[in-house]
């Protein structure tokens with residue numbers, strides 16, 4: 001079961017940050033063009049720890065954050 005990963009330090013730091021923050025070197029943009037509305041959200045995975053992020057770019061400012069989809073909360 002590899003669904004829940006332990007995020008690397010840059011990923012742990014990025015989680016919950018404003019989406020205006022730039023992704024770090026090991027984050028790779030995925031699904032470009034496949035996402036319904038690329039202006040609204042972008043999906044990234046980390047090549048180091050395999051974290052899956054959603055970068056929310058639309059909606060209310062407080063919801064425009066980096067969300068980590070598959071990290072264990074401990």
Ligand SMILES: [Zn+2]
Nearest residue numbers: 008011046049
């Ligand atoms: Zn990572």
